[in-house]
Amino acid sequence: MPGTRRKFRREGEAQRQGDLIEAALDLMAEGGPQAATVRAIAERAGVTPGLIRHYFRTKEDLLAAAYAHFVEVMTANHRATLDDAPDDPLGRLARFVTGALRPPLTDARTVGIWAGFLHLVQREPGLKQIHRTGYRTFRGELESLIAAVLAAAGRPATAAELEAEATAVNALIDGLWLEGSVLPEDFSDETLPRLGLKKTGALLGVRFDNP
Amino acid sequence: MPGTRRKFRREGEAQRQGDLIEAALDLMAEGGPQAATVRAIAERAGVTPGLIRHYFRTKEDLLAAAYAHFVEVMTANHRATLDDAPDDPLGRLARFVTGALRPPLTDARTVGIWAGFLHLVQREPGLKQIHRTGYRTFRGELESLIAAVLAAAGRPATAAELEAEATAVNALIDGLWLEGSVLPEDFSDETLPRLGLKKTGALLGVRFDNP
DNA sequence: CCGGTAATTCTGCAAGCGTATAATTCTGGG
DNA sequence: CCCAGAATTATACGCTTGCAGAATTACCGG
Incomplete structure (x- = not known):
């Protein structure tokens, strides 16, 4: 069943980077460094974790x-x-x-x-x-x-x-x-x-x- | 070879708890929550990780x-x-x-x-x-x-x-x-x-x- | 000096971590 | 309309984490 793959929309680089940064800051504010994991940041930004590495080297x-x-x-x-x-x-x-x-x-x-x-x-x-x-x-x-x-x-x-x-x-x-x-x-x-x-x-x- | 097991000295409860607390505070000061892991705290206190659970429930x-x-x-x-x-x-x-x-x-x-x-x-x-x-x-x-x-x-x-x-x-x-x-x-x-x-x-x- | 017991170490596990890479899907230009 | 390439998802790997329980060892009272 190949239809299970998540739908997505392409966004500009600035938009996605901004979303990821905002998500990271939110999590850092709420729960400190422990809460700002790659997976949590991606989820908060409405994105899968892999995408982070497409926009940031690490x-x-x-x-x-x-x-x-x-x-x-x-x-x-x-x-x-x-x-x-x-x-x-x-x-x-x-x-x-x-x-x-x-x-x-x-x-x-x-x-x-x-x-x-x-x-x-x-x-x-x-x-x-x-x-x-x-x-x-x-x-x-x-x-x-x-x-x-x-x-x-x-x-x-x-x-x-x-x-x-x-x-x-x-x-x-x-x-x-x-x-x-x-x-x-x-x-x-x-x-x-x-x-x-x-x-x-x-x-x-x-x-x-x-x- | 059963001699490989680490030597240790027994200490009183107060002493060990104090050592663990001091180690935890040191690590927290130096590297924040990320650095204060169970293993790092134990090592800093000169003890194996398992001992922490003997003195603290979690x-x-x-x-x-x-x-x-x-x-x-x-x-x-x-x-x-x-x-x-x-x-x-x-x-x-x-x-x-x-x-x-x-x-x-x-x-x-x-x-x-x-x-x-x-x-x-x-x-x-x-x-x-x-x-x-x-x-x-x-x-x-x-x-x-x-x-x-x-x-x-x-x-x-x-x-x-x-x-x-x-x-x-x-x-x-x-x-x-x-x-x-x-x-x-x-x-x-x-x-x-x-x-x-x-x-x-x-x-x-x-x-x-x-x- | 020796046995009992509590302090300590050791080993293992399941979950979560950051990262790497392959597989897909969206989208703009011809 | 379609296809090339970039954006995005999916999967997997090796490591670290907190926690649990079994195995061992040091020490105290007799």
Whole structure:
């Protein structure tokens, strides 16, 4: 009975690669590295396992591509935060901070993917480089936003001071990101952005008037 | 040739369980869940795989015990931070914050274990409970330290204010813990505790005089 | 010094893993 | 309309995994 073979439709390379990457990220978010098996990824993408090797030389290649995509999307989302931002430095920093503490940047999926990849990122130099670049970009954006705020407040800062301020605000955001993602039931929707904004003000010695 | 069988020494239950737990945590820190296989754990503990089943009903049981131990040790280390602390509220909070940002509480091993267990903790209610309890303990300690500092400064806080302050300081510590552990080469030994202390002061509106 | 027993090792198994490759089926260009 | 070639599925292999149970060995009490 030759009719038992599964029907399929041909899709473009970009589409299939994208589906596989998305499936890999979903599984990594839900169950960590253990859940992101070749067979599970293929099934989630609506495809048989063999196809993965047609688009990626190895599973590790697929995971590397997935991580790169993840970092790119995160960076783009952070940037998009400033799309409809006002012109004044305080307003821009406020958008950036609050945006970082709302979905899709702060949620269980994001931290799940982050944790799932952590060991792979530490081990593979290629992934570590991707991680560093993404981190530096975020950090640089934060630093220039803070520089503008301090300058507007008439308190220009040296490079070292600026670095310290950015590290602290960065840590505050990361910590709230972590807590809000791991224990989401402890924080209702807007408490995280509000708290992040208020305490960023405390760190920098400025006041954000408008919520 | 019956002499090929491996020599061994009998150890007490506590000793062997402890060795297995330590081995599991080491492997989890180094390579995540993928590395913490039954065979690898046994080898690291200097034992054959079968013995694990003599002391733990299943691998999951061993991992749960390992995670519980990990949380206990972390909690004990946080407490020990206050052992030789001064009496004044500012000094006590300073000890707590700086202690949390130094080894063995802040290092690559700790965050590796934390990330390695994350998905298991989210999935298994038992582990989630252990995590919550550890988190609440840390958080409670921080809250009472902050309460004492604010009271001494003549600025007593409501429960809600206190909770917000503790959440923020907690986030700052967590964020610095994360960055310092994942990118240790970016922070020399004492910058993390110093920065944490200074910025905790900024968050609470107090000054820590003595470094 | 010796037997009983619990700690430990050894061997084996079924399932799942990533990968390789052969066999099919869809689809666009003539 | 059809056929060439690429996209996709199917099958198979060797390895690793967690788990189970039988076989052995170290140690304690007499």
